[in-house]
Amino acid sequence: MKQSAESAASPWEVAPSQFETIRMMARTAFGLDLKPGKEALVSARLGKRARELGLDGIRTYLERIQADRTGVELIALIDALTTNYTSFQREPQHFDLLRTRVLEPAARDHGRVSIWSAGCATGEEPYTILVHAAEVLGEAGLDRLRLVASDISTRALESARRGIYTEDRVAPLPESWRRKYLQRGTGEQQGYVRVKESYRKRIDFQRRNLMESHPDLPPFHVIFCRNVMIYFDKPTQEALVGRFAEKLEPGGWLLIGHSEGLMGIRHGLEYVMPAVYRRPAGTGRAR
Ligand SMILES: C[S@@+](CC[C@H](N)C(=O)[O-])C[C@H]1O[C@@H](n2cnc3c(N)ncnc32)[C@H](O)[C@@H]1O
Missing domain, CATH: 3.40.50.150 (Vaccinia Virus protein VP39)
Incomplete structure:
Protein backbone atom coordinates (compact mmCIF):
# COMPACT_ATOMS: atom_id res chain seq x y z
CA MET A 1 0.00 0.00 0.00
CA LYS A 2 1.27 3.49 -0.84
CA GLN A 3 2.04 5.58 2.24
CA SER A 4 0.51 9.05 2.62
CA ALA A 5 2.77 11.95 3.67
CA GLU A 6 0.98 11.77 7.03
CA SER A 7 1.77 8.16 7.84
CA ALA A 8 4.89 6.85 9.55
CA ALA A 9 7.76 5.20 7.72
CA SER A 10 7.36 1.92 9.61
CA PRO A 11 4.39 0.30 11.40
CA TRP A 12 6.44 0.62 14.61
CA GLU A 13 6.81 4.41 14.41
CA VAL A 14 3.96 6.67 15.48
CA ALA A 15 2.63 8.85 12.66
CA PRO A 16 1.80 12.50 13.51
CA SER A 17 -1.96 11.84 13.65
CA GLN A 18 -1.41 8.80 15.87
CA PHE A 19 0.80 10.86 18.17
CA GLU A 20 -2.05 13.39 18.45
CA THR A 21 -4.52 10.60 19.35
CA ILE A 22 -2.16 9.24 22.02
CA ARG A 23 -1.56 12.76 23.34
CA MET A 24 -5.30 13.33 23.74
CA MET A 25 -5.84 9.94 25.40
CA ALA A 26 -2.97 10.49 27.83
CA ARG A 27 -4.19 14.00 28.66
CA THR A 28 -7.82 13.01 29.23
CA ALA A 29 -7.13 9.79 31.13
CA PHE A 30 -4.30 10.83 33.42
CA GLY A 31 -3.32 14.45 32.84
CA LEU A 32 -0.06 13.64 31.09
CA ASP A 33 1.25 16.50 28.99
CA LEU A 34 3.06 14.67 26.18
CA LYS A 35 5.07 17.33 24.43
CA PRO A 36 5.83 17.22 20.69
CA GLY A 37 9.30 15.75 20.30
CA LYS A 38 8.44 12.65 22.34
CA GLU A 39 7.48 10.65 19.23
CA ALA A 40 10.52 8.36 19.39
CA LEU A 41 9.99 7.59 23.07
CA VAL A 42 6.29 6.90 22.49
CA SER A 43 7.10 4.66 19.49
CA ALA A 44 9.59 2.66 21.55
CA ARG A 45 7.36 2.21 24.58
CA LEU A 46 4.12 1.46 22.74
CA GLY A 47 5.96 -0.72 20.24
CA LYS A 48 7.20 -2.85 23.12
CA ARG A 49 3.66 -3.28 24.44
CA ALA A 50 2.29 -4.04 20.95
CA ARG A 51 4.94 -6.75 20.48
CA GLU A 52 4.07 -8.26 23.88
CA LEU A 53 0.48 -8.53 22.63
CA GLY A 54 1.64 -10.12 19.37
CA LEU A 55 0.32 -7.19 17.28
CA ASP A 56 1.83 -6.04 14.01
CA GLY A 57 2.37 -2.35 14.77
CA ILE A 58 1.26 0.85 16.48
CA ARG A 59 -1.92 1.23 14.40
CA THR A 60 -3.31 -2.14 15.49
CA TYR A 61 -2.29 -1.37 19.05
CA LEU A 62 -4.29 1.90 19.04
CA GLU A 63 -7.29 0.04 17.60
CA ARG A 64 -6.94 -2.48 20.45
CA ILE A 65 -6.98 0.28 23.10
CA GLN A 66 -10.00 1.97 21.55
CA ALA A 67 -11.93 -1.30 21.31
CA ASP A 68 -11.10 -2.39 24.87
CA ARG A 69 -14.04 -1.55 27.13
CA THR A 70 -12.44 -3.07 30.26
CA GLY A 71 -9.91 -0.25 30.66
CA VAL A 72 -7.10 -2.81 31.05
CA GLU A 73 -5.30 -1.68 27.93
CA LEU A 74 -5.58 1.97 28.94
CA ILE A 75 -3.80 1.10 32.20
CA ALA A 76 -1.10 -0.64 30.17
CA LEU A 77 -0.79 2.50 28.05
CA ILE A 78 -0.36 4.59 31.19
CA ASP A 79 2.24 2.12 32.47
CA ALA A 80 4.08 2.39 29.19
CA LEU A 81 4.09 6.19 29.12
CA THR A 82 4.79 7.12 32.74
CA THR A 83 8.23 7.32 34.25
CA ASN A 84 8.51 5.58 37.59
CA TYR A 85 12.03 6.74 38.47
CA THR A 86 12.44 7.12 42.22
CA SER A 87 14.89 6.31 45.01
CA PHE A 88 15.22 5.87 48.78
CA GLN A 89 15.91 9.14 50.65
CA ARG A 90 15.33 11.11 47.44
CA GLU A 91 15.45 14.87 48.13
CA PRO A 92 16.49 14.32 51.78
CA TYR A 165 14.88 -4.12 45.95
CA THR A 166 18.41 -4.77 44.84
CA GLU A 167 21.01 -4.03 47.51
CA ASP A 168 22.41 -1.07 45.60
CA ARG A 169 18.98 0.62 45.61
CA VAL A 170 18.79 0.59 49.41
CA ALA A 171 22.35 1.91 49.81
CA PRO A 172 21.11 5.46 50.66
CA LEU A 173 19.64 4.08 53.92
CA PRO A 174 22.05 3.91 56.90
CA GLU A 175 23.45 0.44 57.57
CA SER A 176 21.72 0.16 60.97
CA TRP A 177 18.34 0.88 59.33
CA ARG A 178 18.98 -1.70 56.63
CA ARG A 179 19.61 -4.31 59.33
CA LYS A 180 16.53 -3.29 61.27
CA TYR A 181 13.93 -2.90 58.51
CA LEU A 182 15.09 -5.15 55.69
CA GLN A 183 15.73 -8.85 55.31
CA ARG A 184 18.49 -10.05 53.03
CA GLY A 185 17.80 -12.57 50.34
CA THR A 186 19.72 -15.82 50.23
CA GLY A 187 20.19 -18.44 47.50
CA GLU A 188 18.40 -17.27 44.37
CA GLN A 189 17.45 -14.04 46.14
CA GLN A 190 21.09 -13.18 46.84
CA GLY A 191 21.68 -9.50 46.06
CA TYR A 192 18.08 -8.56 46.92
CA VAL A 193 16.52 -7.28 50.12
CA ARG A 194 12.91 -7.14 51.17
CA VAL A 195 11.20 -4.74 53.56
CA LYS A 196 10.14 -6.82 56.56
C1 LIG B 1 8.77 9.91 38.69
S1 LIG B 1 7.66 9.00 39.69
C2 LIG B 1 7.85 9.84 41.24
C3 LIG B 1 7.98 8.90 42.41
C4 LIG B 1 8.22 9.55 43.77
N1 LIG B 1 7.13 10.41 44.16
C5 LIG B 1 9.53 10.28 43.80
O1 LIG B 1 9.55 11.52 43.80
O2 LIG B 1 10.57 9.63 43.81
C6 LIG B 1 6.07 9.61 39.10
C7 LIG B 1 4.92 8.69 39.44
O3 LIG B 1 3.69 9.38 39.20
C8 LIG B 1 2.74 8.44 38.74
N2 LIG B 1 1.63 9.13 38.04
C9 LIG B 1 1.67 9.77 36.84
N3 LIG B 1 0.46 10.25 36.53
C10 LIG B 1 -0.37 9.92 37.56
C11 LIG B 1 -1.76 10.12 37.82
N4 LIG B 1 -2.55 10.78 36.96
N5 LIG B 1 -2.27 9.64 38.98
C12 LIG B 1 -1.48 8.97 39.85
N6 LIG B 1 -0.17 8.74 39.67
C13 LIG B 1 0.39 9.21 38.53
C14 LIG B 1 3.55 7.55 37.81
O4 LIG B 1 2.92 6.30 37.61
C15 LIG B 1 4.88 7.45 38.57
O5 LIG B 1 4.94 6.29 39.35
Whole structure:
Protein backbone atom coordinates (compact mmCIF):
# COMPACT_ATOMS: atom_id res chain seq x y z
CA MET A 1 0.00 0.00 0.00
CA LYS A 2 1.27 3.49 -0.84
CA GLN A 3 2.04 5.58 2.24
CA SER A 4 0.51 9.05 2.62
CA ALA A 5 2.77 11.95 3.67
CA GLU A 6 0.98 11.77 7.03
CA SER A 7 1.77 8.16 7.84
CA ALA A 8 4.89 6.85 9.55
CA ALA A 9 7.76 5.20 7.72
CA SER A 10 7.36 1.92 9.61
CA PRO A 11 4.39 0.30 11.40
CA TRP A 12 6.44 0.62 14.61
CA GLU A 13 6.81 4.41 14.41
CA VAL A 14 3.96 6.67 15.48
CA ALA A 15 2.63 8.85 12.66
CA PRO A 16 1.80 12.50 13.51
CA SER A 17 -1.96 11.84 13.65
CA GLN A 18 -1.41 8.80 15.87
CA PHE A 19 0.80 10.86 18.17
CA GLU A 20 -2.05 13.39 18.45
CA THR A 21 -4.52 10.60 19.35
CA ILE A 22 -2.16 9.24 22.02
CA ARG A 23 -1.56 12.76 23.34
CA MET A 24 -5.30 13.33 23.74
CA MET A 25 -5.84 9.94 25.40
CA ALA A 26 -2.97 10.49 27.83
CA ARG A 27 -4.19 14.00 28.66
CA THR A 28 -7.82 13.01 29.23
CA ALA A 29 -7.13 9.79 31.13
CA PHE A 30 -4.30 10.83 33.42
CA GLY A 31 -3.32 14.45 32.84
CA LEU A 32 -0.06 13.64 31.09
CA ASP A 33 1.25 16.50 28.99
CA LEU A 34 3.06 14.67 26.18
CA LYS A 35 5.07 17.33 24.43
CA PRO A 36 5.83 17.22 20.69
CA GLY A 37 9.30 15.75 20.30
CA LYS A 38 8.44 12.65 22.34
CA GLU A 39 7.48 10.65 19.23
CA ALA A 40 10.52 8.36 19.39
CA LEU A 41 9.99 7.59 23.07
CA VAL A 42 6.29 6.90 22.49
CA SER A 43 7.10 4.66 19.49
CA ALA A 44 9.59 2.66 21.55
CA ARG A 45 7.36 2.21 24.58
CA LEU A 46 4.12 1.46 22.74
CA GLY A 47 5.96 -0.72 20.24
CA LYS A 48 7.20 -2.85 23.12
CA ARG A 49 3.66 -3.28 24.44
CA ALA A 50 2.29 -4.04 20.95
CA ARG A 51 4.94 -6.75 20.48
CA GLU A 52 4.07 -8.26 23.88
CA LEU A 53 0.48 -8.53 22.63
CA GLY A 54 1.64 -10.12 19.37
CA LEU A 55 0.32 -7.19 17.28
CA ASP A 56 1.83 -6.04 14.01
CA GLY A 57 2.37 -2.35 14.77
CA ILE A 58 1.26 0.85 16.48
CA ARG A 59 -1.92 1.23 14.40
CA THR A 60 -3.31 -2.14 15.49
CA TYR A 61 -2.29 -1.37 19.05
CA LEU A 62 -4.29 1.90 19.04
CA GLU A 63 -7.29 0.04 17.60
CA ARG A 64 -6.94 -2.48 20.45
CA ILE A 65 -6.98 0.28 23.10
CA GLN A 66 -10.00 1.97 21.55
CA ALA A 67 -11.93 -1.30 21.31
CA ASP A 68 -11.10 -2.39 24.87
CA ARG A 69 -14.04 -1.55 27.13
CA THR A 70 -12.44 -3.07 30.26
CA GLY A 71 -9.91 -0.25 30.66
CA VAL A 72 -7.10 -2.81 31.05
CA GLU A 73 -5.30 -1.68 27.93
CA LEU A 74 -5.58 1.97 28.94
CA ILE A 75 -3.80 1.10 32.20
CA ALA A 76 -1.10 -0.64 30.17
CA LEU A 77 -0.79 2.50 28.05
CA ILE A 78 -0.36 4.59 31.19
CA ASP A 79 2.24 2.12 32.47
CA ALA A 80 4.08 2.39 29.19
CA LEU A 81 4.09 6.19 29.12
CA THR A 82 4.79 7.12 32.74
CA THR A 83 8.23 7.32 34.25
CA ASN A 84 8.51 5.58 37.59
CA TYR A 85 12.03 6.74 38.47
CA THR A 86 12.44 7.12 42.22
CA SER A 87 14.89 6.31 45.01
CA PHE A 88 15.22 5.87 48.78
CA GLN A 89 15.91 9.14 50.65
CA ARG A 90 15.33 11.11 47.44
CA GLU A 91 15.45 14.87 48.13
CA PRO A 92 16.49 14.32 51.78
CA GLN A 93 15.60 17.85 52.97
CA HIS A 94 11.95 16.74 52.96
CA PHE A 95 12.68 13.94 55.41
CA ASP A 96 14.51 16.37 57.74
CA LEU A 97 11.43 18.58 57.67
CA LEU A 98 9.14 15.59 58.23
CA ARG A 99 11.12 14.66 61.33
CA THR A 100 11.54 18.09 62.92
CA ARG A 101 8.19 19.67 62.05
CA VAL A 102 5.81 16.72 62.09
CA LEU A 103 7.14 13.49 63.62
CA GLU A 104 9.06 14.91 66.61
CA PRO A 105 6.14 17.11 67.77
CA ALA A 106 3.82 14.10 67.36
CA ALA A 107 6.23 11.95 69.39
CA ARG A 108 6.23 14.56 72.19
CA ASP A 109 2.43 14.99 72.19
CA HIS A 110 1.56 11.35 71.44
CA GLY A 111 -0.39 12.75 68.49
CA ARG A 112 -1.60 11.00 65.36
CA VAL A 113 0.09 11.56 62.00
CA SER A 114 -1.48 10.97 58.60
CA ILE A 115 0.64 11.06 55.47
CA TRP A 116 -0.14 10.50 51.78
CA SER A 117 2.56 9.57 49.31
CA ALA A 118 0.71 10.50 46.11
CA GLY A 119 2.52 9.07 43.08
CA CYS A 120 4.56 6.62 45.14
CA ALA A 121 5.92 4.69 42.11
CA THR A 122 7.71 1.50 43.23
CA GLY A 123 7.54 2.32 46.95
CA GLU A 124 10.92 3.84 47.82
CA GLU A 125 9.28 7.11 48.93
CA PRO A 126 6.66 5.64 51.31
CA TYR A 127 9.16 3.14 52.76
CA THR A 128 11.56 6.01 53.43
CA ILE A 129 8.74 7.89 55.18
CA LEU A 130 7.94 4.77 57.20
CA VAL A 131 11.45 4.16 58.47
CA HIS A 132 11.84 7.80 59.52
CA ALA A 133 8.52 7.52 61.36
CA ALA A 134 9.60 4.28 63.03
CA GLU A 135 12.84 5.92 64.16
CA VAL A 136 11.11 8.96 65.63
CA LEU A 137 7.80 7.56 66.91
CA GLY A 138 9.23 4.22 68.00
CA GLU A 139 7.73 0.83 67.27
CA ALA A 140 4.65 1.36 69.45
CA GLY A 141 4.16 4.87 68.08
CA LEU A 142 3.71 3.48 64.55
CA ASP A 143 0.15 2.59 65.53
CA ARG A 144 -0.53 6.35 65.49
CA LEU A 145 0.68 6.68 61.90
CA ARG A 146 -1.65 6.40 58.90
CA LEU A 147 0.39 6.09 55.72
CA VAL A 148 -1.41 5.92 52.38
CA ALA A 149 0.67 5.41 49.22
CA SER A 150 -0.96 5.61 45.82
CA ASP A 151 -0.07 5.47 42.18
CA ILE A 152 -1.91 5.12 38.89
CA SER A 153 0.48 2.45 37.60
CA THR A 154 -0.57 -1.07 38.54
CA ARG A 155 2.88 -2.36 37.61
CA ALA A 156 4.64 0.14 39.91
CA LEU A 157 2.20 -0.58 42.73
CA GLU A 158 2.73 -4.32 42.48
CA SER A 159 6.41 -3.83 42.92
CA ALA A 160 5.83 -1.35 45.79
CA ARG A 161 3.65 -3.89 47.60
CA ARG A 162 6.30 -6.59 47.16
CA GLY A 163 8.94 -4.29 48.66
CA ILE A 164 11.86 -6.15 47.06
CA TYR A 165 14.88 -4.12 45.95
CA THR A 166 18.41 -4.77 44.84
CA GLU A 167 21.01 -4.03 47.51
CA ASP A 168 22.41 -1.07 45.60
CA ARG A 169 18.98 0.62 45.61
CA VAL A 170 18.79 0.59 49.41
CA ALA A 171 22.35 1.91 49.81
CA PRO A 172 21.11 5.46 50.66
CA LEU A 173 19.64 4.08 53.92
CA PRO A 174 22.05 3.91 56.90
CA GLU A 175 23.45 0.44 57.57
CA SER A 176 21.72 0.16 60.97
CA TRP A 177 18.34 0.88 59.33
CA ARG A 178 18.98 -1.70 56.63
CA ARG A 179 19.61 -4.31 59.33
CA LYS A 180 16.53 -3.29 61.27
CA TYR A 181 13.93 -2.90 58.51
CA LEU A 182 15.09 -5.15 55.69
CA GLN A 183 15.73 -8.85 55.31
CA ARG A 184 18.49 -10.05 53.03
CA GLY A 185 17.80 -12.57 50.34
CA THR A 186 19.72 -15.82 50.23
CA GLY A 187 20.19 -18.44 47.50
CA GLU A 188 18.40 -17.27 44.37
CA GLN A 189 17.45 -14.04 46.14
CA GLN A 190 21.09 -13.18 46.84
CA GLY A 191 21.68 -9.50 46.06
CA TYR A 192 18.08 -8.56 46.92
CA VAL A 193 16.52 -7.28 50.12
CA ARG A 194 12.91 -7.14 51.17
CA VAL A 195 11.20 -4.74 53.56
CA LYS A 196 10.14 -6.82 56.56
CA GLU A 197 6.51 -7.83 56.51
CA SER A 198 5.74 -6.15 59.84
CA TYR A 199 6.67 -2.83 58.17
CA ARG A 200 5.25 -3.49 54.71
CA LYS A 201 1.82 -4.02 56.17
CA ARG A 202 1.92 -0.56 57.76
CA ILE A 203 1.51 1.07 54.33
CA ASP A 204 -1.90 1.21 52.71
CA PHE A 205 -1.08 0.92 48.98
CA GLN A 206 -3.90 2.00 46.70
CA ARG A 207 -4.39 2.58 42.99
CA ARG A 208 -5.58 6.16 42.49
CA ASN A 209 -5.67 8.51 39.56
CA LEU A 210 -4.69 12.00 40.71
CA MET A 211 -6.90 13.46 37.99
CA GLU A 212 -9.88 12.48 40.14
CA SER A 213 -10.99 13.74 43.54
CA HIS A 214 -10.80 11.36 46.49
CA PRO A 215 -13.54 12.19 48.98
CA ASP A 216 -13.08 8.83 50.73
CA LEU A 217 -9.54 9.69 51.85
CA PRO A 218 -9.06 11.25 55.31
CA PRO A 219 -7.39 14.65 55.84
CA PHE A 220 -3.58 14.53 55.93
CA HIS A 221 -0.88 16.28 57.92
CA VAL A 222 1.56 15.82 55.04
CA ILE A 223 1.10 15.11 51.34
CA PHE A 224 4.16 14.08 49.36
CA CYS A 225 3.49 14.61 45.65
CA ARG A 226 6.97 14.78 44.27
CA ASN A 227 8.05 14.53 40.66
CA VAL A 228 4.52 13.76 39.49
CA MET A 229 3.07 17.14 38.52
CA ILE A 230 6.04 17.77 36.29
CA TYR A 231 4.25 15.70 33.63
CA PHE A 232 0.97 17.68 33.87
CA ASP A 233 -0.06 20.87 32.14
CA LYS A 234 -0.77 24.02 34.22
CA PRO A 235 -4.59 23.71 34.43
CA THR A 236 -4.23 20.09 35.60
CA GLN A 237 -1.58 21.09 38.13
CA GLU A 238 -3.77 23.92 39.44
CA ALA A 239 -6.79 21.65 39.89
CA LEU A 240 -4.66 19.01 41.61
CA VAL A 241 -3.02 21.46 44.03
CA GLY A 242 -6.51 22.82 44.84
CA ARG A 243 -7.66 19.30 45.74
CA PHE A 244 -4.52 18.71 47.84
CA ALA A 245 -5.08 22.02 49.67
CA GLU A 246 -8.58 20.85 50.63
CA LYS A 247 -7.21 17.49 51.79
CA LEU A 248 -4.64 19.04 54.12
CA GLU A 249 -5.27 19.64 57.78
CA PRO A 250 -4.87 23.35 58.65
CA GLY A 251 -1.11 23.80 59.07
CA GLY A 252 -0.53 20.65 56.94
CA TRP A 253 2.36 20.37 54.49
CA LEU A 254 2.50 19.80 50.73
CA LEU A 255 5.90 18.60 49.53
CA ILE A 256 6.62 18.68 45.81
CA GLY A 257 9.73 17.84 43.76
CA HIS A 258 12.61 20.31 43.84
CA SER A 259 12.47 20.65 40.06
CA GLU A 260 8.78 21.55 40.28
CA GLY A 261 7.18 24.77 41.45
CA LEU A 262 3.76 26.28 41.83
CA MET A 263 4.69 29.41 39.87
CA GLY A 264 1.82 30.61 37.72
CA ILE A 265 -0.66 28.45 39.62
CA ARG A 266 -3.40 29.87 41.84
CA HIS A 267 -3.48 28.11 45.20
CA GLY A 268 -4.27 29.01 48.79
CA LEU A 269 -1.09 27.56 50.27
CA GLU A 270 1.79 29.42 51.93
CA TYR A 271 5.20 29.11 50.33
CA VAL A 272 7.64 27.96 53.02
CA MET A 273 10.82 27.14 51.07
CA PRO A 274 11.61 25.56 47.72
CA ALA A 275 9.37 22.51 47.20
CA VAL A 276 7.57 23.06 50.53
CA TYR A 277 4.09 24.61 50.91
CA ARG A 278 1.76 24.76 53.86
CA ARG A 279 -1.95 25.17 54.36
CA PRO A 280 -2.35 28.23 56.60
CA ALA A 281 -3.48 27.35 60.11
CA GLY A 282 -7.04 28.42 60.93
CA THR A 283 -8.41 27.88 57.42
CA GLY A 284 -11.33 25.62 58.27
CA ARG A 285 -11.45 21.87 58.18
CA ALA A 286 -9.95 19.62 55.55
CA ARG A 287 -12.43 17.83 53.29
C1 LIG B 1 8.77 9.91 38.69
S1 LIG B 1 7.66 9.00 39.69
C2 LIG B 1 7.85 9.84 41.24
C3 LIG B 1 7.98 8.90 42.41
C4 LIG B 1 8.22 9.55 43.77
N1 LIG B 1 7.13 10.41 44.16
C5 LIG B 1 9.53 10.28 43.80
O1 LIG B 1 9.55 11.52 43.80
O2 LIG B 1 10.57 9.63 43.81
C6 LIG B 1 6.07 9.61 39.10
C7 LIG B 1 4.92 8.69 39.44
O3 LIG B 1 3.69 9.38 39.20
C8 LIG B 1 2.74 8.44 38.74
N2 LIG B 1 1.63 9.13 38.04
C9 LIG B 1 1.67 9.77 36.84
N3 LIG B 1 0.46 10.25 36.53
C10 LIG B 1 -0.37 9.92 37.56
C11 LIG B 1 -1.76 10.12 37.82
N4 LIG B 1 -2.55 10.78 36.96
N5 LIG B 1 -2.27 9.64 38.98
C12 LIG B 1 -1.48 8.97 39.85
N6 LIG B 1 -0.17 8.74 39.67
C13 LIG B 1 0.39 9.21 38.53
C14 LIG B 1 3.55 7.55 37.81
O4 LIG B 1 2.92 6.30 37.61
C15 LIG B 1 4.88 7.45 38.57
O5 LIG B 1 4.94 6.29 39.35
